[in-house]
Amino acid sequence: MMRIRLPKRWVSLLAAVSTLVGASESFAQSPDNLMPYSMLRSLQFVQDSVVLGDHSAAEMQRFMLTTIDARLRDAPPSIFADPRNVDAALIYAMSGGNPATLELLVAKDVDGNFDTRVADALRKYLSGRGTLIAKGLGAMVPEYRKTRIGPYLALISGNVTLAQDPAAALKFYDIARLEAPGTIVEEAALRRSLAIAVEDGDATQGFKYAQRYARRFLHSPYASQFADLIVALSVRRYEHIDEHLITDTVALMDKDRQRETYLRMARMAMVAGKEKLARIAAMKARDLSADLPVIDGAPANLYESLANIGTPDVVSAIKTITSIPDEHLSDRDKILREAARVVAEEVVRPPVASSASPASMDVTHEGTPVSADVETAAGEQQPVTENSGVWRSPTPVLEAPSPEYQNTLTSGRSKLDEIDALLKKEGSLP
Structure with missing residues (x-):
């Protein structure tokens, strides 16, 4: 049998779990007969510790899931007359537990201790058929508010509703995080609410979610995903937000x-x-x-x-x-630098003279003057003023572009196509 080595700081918690007393007098006071709801509290404490930054708790989490699974499978049906144990079984299943264990418990439930609507919805969700029960599961969320399983049901309802109705999913996530502050449920709800804001939600509200996340869960193992989301929100929605929202949010780190x-x-x-x-x-x-x-x-x-x-x-x-x-650069940045170098060289490249088109002699392919004077359509020359710098000069009308001019355009477009191909190949384009 494989033995699990636990960090020293969690040995005391394991000792506490092993000394808890079961709620029923018919059970001996041993780790194998602890009440599921007591064991679940330890699991919740461990999971919340993980998202709050104690990564050493991750191994303890795996141990607790395995231990609770064995306890639930061996438990006699009579202990589920206590609603706390029923809720423990349901929350265990929604917290990364073994879905087959819930199937077993429901099959053995001859006394009707489990709400069959919830159990059936969870079984479908855990088997990858969540969209089939989105409407029914969402309808149960108000009924189970302020209960032990309420925040978990709200979180799952948001997950199964997200694809078809992001606005409705956001409401479920709001319920989940407000009813379970400081927990793994709130961490997940905030992160997924932020993802909605990145795609098509309220960008300003998205930064409020981001600031709450940064204040509470910056050291979560999922914080890298949060960083990707805050960057995507800033870039994609930049035209629709105040710049200070970005700086105020990043300043919390x-x-x-x-x-x-x-x-x-x-x-x-x-x-x-x-x-x-x-x-x-x-x-x-x-x-x-x-x-x-x-x-x-x-x-x-x-x-x-x-x-x-x-x-x-x-x-x-x-x-x-x-x-x-x-x-000093990564491979990705080397590709980016080379692409930029090609573009920059095209920007500053001197024009190619053409005897066939005098009007194009002092003009780049972008219509930018490169000499002290610009030839007007009437054949006169006028000085270049300060307000007609490299990016402001009007493009002269060329009735018959020279072959050299066309070659410059073709070459520039070809290089830009190559750059786009490089960037797409490395997966940098959003």
Whole structure:
């Protein structure tokens, strides 16, 4: 028989579990005869400890699930006359327990201790047929509010409703987190509510969920998923939110997590074409990297320079990009840097002269003047003013583009297609 080694800090909890006294006098006072509801309390304590940051509790969680499973299977049907034990069995099944155990208990329930509606809904949900019972399960949520199983039913109802009705799912998640604050149920409900906001929900409300999560569950083993969601929310919904929502939310994290979040945000924003957000996030990450070795600050410098390619600082951006050593960048960032280098070189490439089209001699393929004067349609020359910089000059009308001009366009488009292919291949495009 395989033996499970537990962290020392959980030995005391295991000892406490083994000394609990059963509620029925017909049972001996031994670990094998503890009441299921007593054992479940220990499981809940362990699971809540995990999401609050005690990762050493994960092994204890597996031990508790195994122990409760054995206890429920061996328990005589008479102990389920106590509703607390019925609820324990149902919550165990909804907390990562063995679905077959619930099937066994319901099959042995000749006295009708289990609510067959709940049991049947859970059996379908745990077997992957949750959409079939979404309506019926949702109807039971109000009935079971303020009960031991209420928050769990609300969480599951949100899960099975999410695909077809995100707004309704959000209401179920609200019930779950409000009735079980500080628990694994609230952690899951907040994370999934945030996911809804990323896709099509209220972005401002999404940041409120994110701030609650950051205050309570920043050290959860699921916090990396939370970081991905907050980055996606910031990038995808940037035009619909106030910038301070992003900075206020990230400020709730420790310095290392702030830096990592801003780096992820800068990269995703840059790839998504959100240059302003990319620049802001990269600068934040760079400032947070000030006390770190140069290699740790390289990604922030890269992303900030990439965001500056579309600005008058393009030349400086190219210098920074090309000066970053390969060993300071990941393989993904090397691909991104190469793509940006090609684009930047096309931006600053001098025009190709053409005798067939005098009007195009001093104009790039974007219609940007590269000499001190621009030739007008009437054949006169007018000085370039300060307000007609590289991005503001009107594009001259060319009646017959030269072959060289067409070649430049074709070459540029080809390079951009190659860049898109590289980015899609590495899976960076959202």
